[in-house]
Amino acid sequence: MKPRRGTDVETRLLACAGEASGDRLAAQVVVALEARRPLAVRGLAGSKMRLAGVDAMARAESITAVGVVEALRAVRRAPAVLNRLADAMDSWQPDLVLTVDSPGLLLHVGRRARRRGIPVVHLVSPQLWAWRPGRARRVASAADAVLCLLPMEPPLYEGTGLRAVFVGHPGAISPETTSPKRAGPPVFGLAPGSRSSEIEALWPVFLEVAACLRRRFPACTFSVLVAPTIDRRALGGLEATFHDDIGAATAAADVFLAASGTVTIELAAHRTPMVVAYRVHPLTWAIGRMLVRGVRHLALPNVLAGRAVVPEHLQRLDPEAIAADMARLTGLHGEAQCRHLAPIVARLRGEGAVERIADEIERLLEPGRAKPR
16 A cells, blocks of 8 residues: 555655766655655665665666766676666565666666556656657656656657656756855866766866866866765876865866766856866767767757857867867856856756655655556
8 A cells, every 4th residue: 555645654665876966866856755754765876865865775886887888887787786676676565666867777677667567757858859759658668757857858758648747957056155256376177977987088188188277377276076976086197176065166166177967057057167078989979970860069058058058079079179168268258158057047947846856756656646557
């Protein structure tokens, strides 16, 4: 029997996230749900989920990868993780399965749950606007609802029978106050990513960019944002201040160089000028060029704006060119970029997004509401 609000019967939630951003978001959702009802949570968990009290049946760090070639490193571990989660569905019988991002792996989890009659919510839509539209039906086969962080995503699920809802982007929350512009030499921020494959591909380039910036600004300093999935020892070779909090990192820096991803939305929300750089294995890039059609940008702020608000450097990375863009953004160009980013952040409805996510999950937990198809 499903638990009702106001009772002391625990709701059993199987929660799964495979990326640092998904882990952080899942942890926020767990906290929001625990404020509403007694909750027991198990699943595939990263460090933030574990801190939120999730019983980790497997650790997200063990399977994190990006790209076709890069994912081969983790593929041997994926079947064991999937089987462990499926066994939990049979033995523990959760009331609902929450999968967060990482569709390549977690849609498989969703399908296994739905075959067992367990309702599934998938949080963070795959990038259907970039990939084959037919993927919408694949998502519909693996979830009862998909909660979208970007406003243009729900219409892409029309005709699938799947409930698709724009809930807002929790990363798009601007601080109430911002640090005043500092006098003196510039401080450059670096956000090299949350996956080990990203660090391997990007950190050597970031070091070269830092060297170029130091030649332009001999007294400049550096601030590095370290994702919880990354061992700080992998970020050697640069004298810098290291932060694990986006607020502290942006308060310390004038301009950021960032890997493409959720961090670009967070930097925009914190009114921090940025340059985006990204590189994957050449085979992954070649396959992506064949599959992705009609998409001119990779950085999310540019995708949402439909134009190049943020300078992007993709695949063939020139440290001098990246450093030149960062140097330009230390002045009035950086202030102009932030003005252009402000309406994009506002469209993402960050305030209250986590509570709206919890509301949608509650729809499937209430007796008689939204039964599995």
